[in-house]
Amino acid sequence: MRAELATFAALALAVLPPLAHADGTPALSPATTAAQAGLVDIRQLAPDIAEDIKYAGSDNFVGAPVDGYLASKCLLLKPAAEALARVERDLRASHQRLKVFDCYRPARAVKHFVRWAGDLSDQRTKAAHYPRLDKSALLGDYIAPVSGHSRGATVDLTLMQCDAQDARCTPLDMGTDFDYFGTLANTDSPEATPAQHANRDVLKRAMEREGFRNYAMEWWHYTLAPEPTPNVIYDVPVQ
Incomplete structure (x- = not known):
């Protein structure tokens, strides 16, 4: 019985989220797996949702696979995954x-992002991701x-x-690619064209x-509001 209680206590610690630190x-x-964290694969709810998980490969601002991405998957806490699946269905x-x-x-x-941002000698992705900014400006608003x-x-x-026929789908023109660091990526940027604003508004609504x-x-x-666990971050790998 004592062994069973010890096992139960260990599982409870892994599953129940801790409180935020005193400074907020x-x-x-302490979760070590997606299941313990309550993370689910979006494709369990939307099996054919289109994915291009950038940080699992090298097509991203770091220019390499990012730490923690062992698979090209979209994991979310269940309430967020369910809400995203409803968006996909409605569209x-x-x-x-x-x-x-x-x-x-x-x-x-x-x-990994913070380490990359601190290496000012690595400018390989500047043209695609931060053409108008000095890399030293990325820490803060862009990389926290x-x-x-x-x-x-x-x-x-x-x-x-x-x-x-839903056979061919083309991304709409949003004005920038994903992870473009600059004011043109701001949702209401005056630099975006009326057509780009219209596309952003459809997505936003x-x-x-x-x-x-x-x-x-x-x-x-x-971000889903309210967040299911606003005071907790997770570090289980995506796999």
Whole structure:
């Protein structure tokens, strides 16, 4: 009986989220697996949602696979995954679909970003991702030491328009690619064209209907509100 109680206590510690630190910074969950953290693969709920998980490969601002991404998967806490699946379902009535770039992000991946930002000699991705900024300006508004993605309810994505048979789907023009560091990526940027603003607005309205809120500096960035675990970050690998 004592062994069973000890096992139960250990599982409870792994599953129940800790409280935030006294200074308000999120606490790191002791979970070591996606199941313990309550993270689910979006494809369990939307089996054919389009994915291009950028940090699992080299097509990203770091220019290499990012720490913690062992598979090209979109993991989210279940309430966020369910809400995102509803967005995808609703859009299909208009022959539109989502394309997901990133979802839950392990804390170790954020540390990788910070290390990269501190290496000012590595300028390989400047032309594509921060052409108008000095790399030294990226830490802060663009790359923070703690990311909301690590709380499991934030997603980066875009919108695609499909043909009448839903056979071919093309990403809509949003004005920038994903992870463009600069003011043109701001959701309401005056630099974007009317058509680009219209496309961003369609995505924003679709996400807001299911409770997601946009981050004003990035047209692609949405967080479910209220967040299921606002005071907890996770560091389980995506696999």
